[in-house]
Amino acid sequence: MAQKMTGARLFAQTLKAYGVTHVFFMDAILRRALAEMEDVGIKRILGHSEKAVAYMADGFARVSGRPGICMAQSVGAANLASGMQDPYLGHSAVIAISGRHVAPFQYRNAYQEVQHAPLYGAVTKFHAQIDTLEQIPHLMRQAFREATTGTPRPVHLDMAGLTGDAITSLEGTFDVVADEAHTRFPAFRPAPDPAMVQKAAAAIKASARPVIVADRGAAISGAAEALARFADRIQAPVVLTLDAKDLMVEDHPLHRGALGLYGRSCANHVVAEADLVIYAGCNTGDHTTANWQMPKNGAAIIQIDLDPVEIGRNYSRVIGIQSDVRAALEALAAAASAAKRDDWLAHTMKFVTEWRAEAEKARTSDEVPLRPERICSELTELLPKDAILVADTGYAALWSGTLVYLRHPTQRYIRAAGSLGWSFPASLGAKCAAPERPVICFCGDGGFFYHLPELETARRRGIKTVTVVNNNHSLGQGLRNLNIAYQGRDQTHKGECFEFLPTDFASVAKSFGCFGVTVEKPQDFRKAFEAAMASDVPAVIDVKTVFGHQAPMAWVPS
Numbered sequence: 001m002a003q004k005m006t007g008a009r010l011f012a013q014t015l016k017a018y019g020v021t022h023v024f025f026m027d028a029i030l031r032r033a034l035a036e037m038e039d040v041g042i043k044r045i046l047g048h049s050e051k052a053v054a055y056m057a058d059g060f061a062r063v064s065g066r067p068g069i070c071m072a073q074s075v076g077a078a079n080l081a082s083g084m085q086d087p088y089l090g091h092s093a094v095i096a097i098s099g100r101h102v103a104p105f106q107y108r109n110a111y112q113e114v115q116h117a118p119l120y121g122a123v124t125k126f127h128a129q130i131d132t133l134e135q136i137p138h139l140m141r142q143a144f145r146e147a148t149t150g151t152p153r154p155v156h157l158d159m160a161g162l163t164g165d166a167i168t169s170l171e172g173t174f175d176v177v178a179d180e181a182h183t184r185f186p187a188f189r190p191a192p193d194p195a196m197v198q199k200a201a202a203a204i205k206a207s208a209r210p211v212i213v214a215d216r217g218a219a220i221s222g223a224a225e226a227l228a229r230f231a232d233r234i235q236a237p238v239v240l241t242l243d244a245k246d247l248m249v250e251d252h253p254l255h256r257g258a259l260g261l262y263g264r265s266c267a268n269h270v271v272a273e274a275d276l277v278i279y280a281g282c283n284t285g286d287h288t289t290a291n292w293q294m295p296k297n298g299a300a301i302i303q304i305d306l307d308p309v310e311i312g313r314n315y316s317r318v319i320g321i322q323s324d325v326r327a328a329l330e331a332l333a334a335a336a337s338a339a340k341r342d343d344w345l346a347h348t349m350k351f352v353t354e355w356r357a358e359a360e361k362a363r364t365s366d367e368v369p370l371r372p373e374r375i376c377s378e379l380t381e382l383l384p385k386d387a388i389l390v391a392d393t394g395y396a397a398l399w400s401g402t403l404v405y406l407r408h409p410t411q412r413y414i415r416a417a418g419s420l421g422w423s424f425p426a427s428l429g430a431k432c433a434a435p436e437r438p439v440i441c442f443c444g445d446g447g448f449f450y451h452l453p454e455l456e457t458a459r460r461r462g463i464k465t466v467t468v469v470n471n472n473h474s475l476g477q478g479l480r481n482l483n484i485a486y487q488g489r490d491q492t493h494k495g496e497c498f499e500f501l502p503t504d505f506a507s508v509a510k511s512f513g514c515f516g517v518t519v520e521k522p523q524d525f526r527k528a529f530e531a532a533m534a535s536d537v538p539a540v541i542d543v544k545t546v547f548g549h550q551a552p553m554a555w556v557p558s
Contacts, residue, residue, distance in 0.1 A: 002175040003175075004171060006032070006036075006169055006170065007033075007172070008169065009033075010176065011030065012036035012037045012042065014137060014140045015040075016040040020069055021041075021042060021432075022045055023037060024053035024060070025047070026046070026048075026049065026050045026076050028163045029071045029073045029097070029099055030071060030168065031163065032165055043461075045428075045432065045457065048451075050070075050077075051079055051080070051083040051425075052425040053083070053425070054080055054082075054084060055419070055426045055429065055451075057087075057096075057429055058094050058426055058429060059414070059427060059433070060433045061185075061433075062090065062414050063412065064433035065184050065222075067094065067144060067147050068087075068429060070096050073099045073163045074098060074100050074101060074113060074162045074163070074164075075112035077100070078116075081119040081120050083096075084096060084120065084156070085123050085419060087154045087417075088153050090416075091152050091220060093152040094147070095144070095155055096155070096157070097158075098159065098164065099159055099162050099163045100161070100162075101113045102131075102166050112162075117158075123154060125153040126142070127156045127157075128142065128143070128157055129158045129160070130157055130159050130160060130167070133167050144178075147185070148182045148183075148185035148187040150306060150307055151217075151307045186221060186306065188324075189221075189326070190322070190324055190327070191327050191331070192304075192321045192322070192323035192328045193322070194331075197335050200319050200332060201335040201336045201337070203300050203302060204236075204278070205337050205339070207276035208275055209273060209274045210234060210274060210277075210278060210344075211237050211256075211270050211277055212280060213271065213278065214238060214241070214280045215240075215243060215282030217281015217304075218247060218281040218282075218325045218326075219246070221281060221324055223247065223326035224248065224409065226326045227248065227329055228248065229329075232254065233339075234339050235339050237256040237344075237345060237348045238252075238255055240257070240258055240267075241259065241282065242263070242391075245401055245415075246406055246412050249406055249409055250405035256270050256348055256349075257402070258401050261290055261554065262287060262397055262398045263401070263554050266351035268555055268556055268557075270348045270351060271294045272294045274299055276299060276300040276302070277295045277299055277302070278301075279305075280329060281306070282305075284303070284310075284313060289314070291556075293557045293558075301318040301319070302319045302321065303315070303321070304328040304329070308322040359373070359403060362374070365522070366522050367546070368521055369520070369544050369546045369547070370519070370520075370525075371545065371546055371549060372470050372545055372546075375525065375543055376399055376404045377403070378522070378525045378526065378529070379440070382526060382529050383404070385410055386408075386411070386437050387412070387437065387438045387439070387440055388438070388439045388440070389404065389406075390415070390430055390442070391414070391415040391441075391443070392416050392441075392442065392443040393420050393423075394420060394477045395476060395477045395551055397415045400413075400415070401415065420450065421443075421447045421449070421451055424443060424450075424454060424467055426441075427440075427465045428458055428463045430465075431465050438533065440466045440467075440468060441468065442470070443469060443470070444471070445471045445473060445474075445503060446475045449503075455508070464539075466540075468529075469541065470543060470545050471503070471543055471544055473500045473502045473503065473547060474499050474500060475500075476498070479498055480550055482497055498548070505542035506518045509542075514538045515537050515538065516539070517531060517532060517539075517540075518542045518543075518544065520544045528541050
């Protein structure tokens, strides 16, 4: 029923109608709407930087499967835009809202004003300006529609007024409407073309060495069970990108590990030797394919994706299935002939056995300072069955993605799409999305430094996460290339390019009123982790690790 209300109340009521439970923001933005949100039960999480609240919204979206909301005033719009890169690359439905000087102030050097559209153009799939009261319901509905339809990605709404409040005090008569399909993502699950399913089934039957590569699209689709059924039906090994790491447990008989430049050698060998690669929700980017060196030339390819533009982007003559990934895998499982490929499965398992044996040497090391591999081994044993592990980019993703073994189907793993520092604020958003589940963040000291002030946010709002810091007082991933750059040169000042002062993050955490503990010996990690999990406040475990320790890179075809 239509009711008379202010723009602020319309804004808050619309968010509520779409099932929004949290809004992450930096002051000063939409203050009237924030007041109205209190009345409808939406939690307002004030952060310390626009980029951090963007990452909180991203973590919230990835864990909840619902759009995450972040907001900032006009002068913070550029900072908020910078936080859209990770959800854009990570296929996450984030709705960014900023203020913008009203039209008469535009193009006149208004205070702290720059053009916002170009800032958001590369990192959102939709941008719109709200200049009138009547536009609020239409463009808010469109924002949710755009964010959740097709490939989920961020969108941006630019509200009139420096703080977005130029029209929120105005009154009108409105019927608050929400499209139920767009309260979540994926909003729609289109079924595959039966003819293409049959063509794919024929290719699978003709294959002697098939492999399934599951990526982010399969994870977004919630395709874990369908993936396992399909793989079992055709007796094909499964390799996972880091963005789909939690789709299959480590000990599943068809699991062959994470592939790509941040993956395991064993998984890369499997793909390199396959005669058919079935890409399930994969954009076939450089990391996944080792700069397009695998699969080998001549291998047949089946590519399943919700977005038809991705099918065949990097490989020609593919069998393309435009569909929801879960629906496609279910259809393929029904259409494909049951097969036995014992020799192929045994051959690929040898790669895994050899890799694990080599990895265990580092995972069980008692070296002091600790090796990051040992942290991953400890986390494997200590993660609760329903834990959500949130990893940073770079080495944090490489270590955790390859060396933390997920052994329970209810465990989740999400990682940064490329933005260093993403993991800690993203873990706060993840905890808001799943308050009943333990959320553990894994990052290095370089990444943790980015958003340290959000410890105060976590403490103030009772967002109880556990952050494990691989503290080697350096940006260790850069050292390999720095060593190359410094060959034949004086090494005296090389540390200026990657080295930090030793920092006591446990004391930093305590200064924010959080729990902090330092680990210097491998045997002390369990006690520290258990104490952190038992604490009533956000916790930081500062693990002192080998300075500048280098991760071994996975084998890739030459």
